[in-house]
Amino acid sequence: MAMSNNFAVIFSVLALVPLCFAASGGGYLYPQYYDHSCPKAQEIVKSVVAKAVAKETRMAASLLRLHFHDCFVKGCDASLLLDSSGSIISEKRANPNRNSARGFEVIDEIKAALEKECPQTVSCADILALAARDSTVLAGGPSWVVPLGRRDSLGASLSGSNNNIPAPNNTLPTIITKFKLQGLDxxxxxxxxxxxxxxxxxxxxxxxxxxxxxxxxxxxxxxxxxxxxxxxxxxxxxxxxxxxxxxxxxxxxxxxxxxxxxxxxxxxxxxxxxxxxxxxxxxxxxxxxxxxxxxxxxxxxxxSMIKMGNITPLTGVRGEIRKNCRKVNS
CATH class of the missing domain: 1.10.420.10 (Peroxidase, domain 2)
Structure with missing residues (x-):
């Protein structure tokens, strides 16, 4: 179903409204975060996502889901992207993600392109948020302004993934509780x-x-x-x-x-x-x-996507900007 002209105007207006959200760590998320440090950041993310979705239509849903599964565990901090290493047990091993979560290679490609353009500047957590938005648009959905400035976690939570992400067989009261715990109604x-x-x-x-x-x-x-x-x-x-x-x-x-x-x-x-x-x-x-x-x-x-994207992000000096989304910096 095509959006009406009035609806398109609504989102055009929304796109011009500066959004600023208080986050943990004393910092703020705001859409202009990379305007000076990496002005081509959003363009690069959009380009790689478009190429991936053109190659495989299903990838749009996969990238949207990655953002959801990341935010519901320890907040929107890219903990989902970490592979197992040392003391880190990857969230990819959790029941909701094992043989299910996908699109990690697309995130890797985006990160590589951004590291080439502006090294250690754009976080993997922000890449997930932008890729989710771009995927939605490519599938014919609405666009929105993405508040930015998240930093990446230094660890993962296997138990958090197993316990916090709503499961297909959960009862509705359980699902409602899992959303409520994230501040979602x-x-x-x-x-x-x-x-x-x-x-x-x-x-x-x-x-x-x-x-x-x-x-x-x-x-x-x-x-x-x-x-x-x-x-x-x-x-x-x-x-x-x-x-x-x-x-x-x-x-x-x-x-x-x-x-x-x-x-x-x-x-x-x-x-x-x-x-x-x-x-x-x-x-x-x-x-x-x-x-x-x-x-x-x-x-x-x-x-709701903007609200979910603001679940306890790391800002300020908390966390880091990973060079490789699959591992913490050495």
């Missing part, structure tokens, strides 16, 4: 879940809905029957764990509001998607609202 939860309008998920992430949702050997009663049958054809009881399925069966590569329309038709792929419509009257109302009004969804998605 129900509107943020429903809007950010709308990121599932693009991307794919593995059979292993929703198999229980097809065969044994509540331990009674039956499929999830909130899953549309013909859709469930279609899914079972490529997601058997055993095997096929890594078979991929679109999170939005109508427009899987376009950033739009069909995700919400699918949920209302009982065709949400993940349990964590469908429960937004079946388990809570407030989230149900928001699903209906965003299904009916694409502009409102996009507007809230932008607000």
């Amino acid at each position: 129900l509107a943020d939860l429903v809007a950010l879940s709308g990121g599932h309008t693009i991307g794919q998920s593995r059979c292993t992430s929703f198999r229980q809905r097809l065969y044994n949702q509540t331990g009674n050997g039956l499929a999830d009663s909130t899953l549309e029957v013909s859709f469930a049958s279609q899914l079972r054809s490529r997601c058997p009881r055993s095997g096929g764990d890594n078979n991929l399925f679109p999170l939005d069966l109508v427009s899987p590569t376009k950033f739009d509001n069909y995700y919400y329309k699918n949920i209302m038709a009982s065709k949400g792929l993940l349990n964590s998607d469908q429960v937004l419509f079946t388990r809570n009257p407030q989230t149900m109302a928001l699903v209906k609202l965003y299904a009916e009004n694409s502009e409102l969804f996009m507007e809230q998605f932008v607000k």
Whole structure:
């Protein structure tokens, strides 16, 4: 669904509004952070992301997801990007990320280009935030001004990744709690879940809905029957764990509001998607609202992405600017 002219104007105006957010460490995030130290930073990120998405459409969703999975663990500090070394146990080994999180090579390419242009200036955490925005735009979604100035962590948290990131099989109260712990409310939860309008998920992430949702050997009663049958054809009881399925069966590569329309038709792929419509009257109302009004969804998605990007970033003298996003500086 194309944005209306009025909606485009809204985001054009937003792009001109200076955003400044207080952050941990006594510093601030603001869009002009690299205007003097690395003026081509955003252009470089955008160029590499565009090339990666042109090569593989799915990469847009993968890069958006990296930012989400990073911010929910120790804040938006690029801890997710660290490989295991010395005392660091990589978050890539955590259940939500193992054989799932991807796009690290694209981040490496962006970092290499930025190090060549302006050495040890642009943080990996800011690269993740910019890549998420650029990926959304390339998929047909809204643009926004990204507050910048995050620094990179000196460590990772495997337990944080396992415990803090919402899982496909979590109950809605658990998901709500995980968002609340990050300072995110129900509107943020429903809007950010709308990121599932693009991307794919593995059979292993929703198999229980097809065969044994509540331990009674039956499929999830909130899953549309013909859709469930279609899914079972490529997601058997055993095997096929890594078979991929679109999170939005109508427009899987376009950033739009069909995700919400699918949920209302009982065709949400993940349990964590469908429960937004079946388990809570407030989230149900928001699903209906965003299904009916694409502009409102996009507007809230932008607000929630900026809010999520401001989860306890490191600023000032805290952390560092990594030379290589996969390891701390020596």
